[in-house]
Amino acid sequence: MSEEQVAPTAESRRAIVRDSLAVGLATGAYGVSFGAVSVAAGLSVLQTCALSLLMFTGASQFALVGVVAAGGAPLSGTVTALLLGTRNTLYGLRMAPLLQLNGVRRVAAAHLLIDESTAMSVNRQTRSEARLGFVATGLSVLVLWNAATLAGAVAGNALGDPRRYGLDAAVGGAFLALLWPRLQDRRNRVVGVLAVAVALGMVPVTAAGVPVLAAAGVALLAGVLLSRRPSPGGGG
Secondary structure (H helix, E strand, C coil): CCHHHCCCCHHHHHHHHHHHHHHHHHHHCCHHHHHHHHHHCCCCHHHHHHHHHHCCCHHHHHHHHHHHHCCCCHHHHHHHHHHHHHHHHHHHHHHHHHHCCCHHHHHHHHHCCCHHHHHCCCCCCCHHHHHHHHHHHHHHHHHHHHHHHHHHHHHHHHCCCHHHHCHHHHHHHHHHHHHHHHHHCHHHHHHHHHHHHHHHHHCCCCCCCHHHHHHHHHHHHHHHHHHCCCCCCCCC
């Protein structure tokens, strides 16, 4: 039997599930913020919960409600959310050969393909452990994120006009909180500064939502240019 087919021990399974639940609790609790800022942006409780259930990717969800809150067209918000969600496609290219799921299980796994489930599976020693980490993390985040979204949406809706409490500014703050951990790398900080400069320059002359798309274009262009840069050793 190959190493990839070896079933994890009971102790290993408990450790993976424990870590997965911890990640799910920490990430899912943040759904309260999304629920609150979504109703602050003008979406209903039902629309907010549908976004968390069907879209299920935090950065894209915050981007969509951020564009709507700024008065942008829903189409602009949708395109922005799709651009931010393209990273999940890259995750899929890495996870497909690792998990080796087929049929209905592959389709179900695609919905759980997020930052956290990917991170909890890519460094496992065997395929069985990778699958357990992926599924346990994905399901825990899915359940807790949606439960927290409902709680935040109901609470935010009960507050009345969000502008009385400054919640209309919470969209940008929550989105920045999602972005902040990714700015530890110097290259990411440079790309972020350039994207902000482009977005701010376009705010006075374009419709709401367009500056966000332009900033995303800066990030995509940087990714393309960096991917074509020769390696230090001169190899391909």
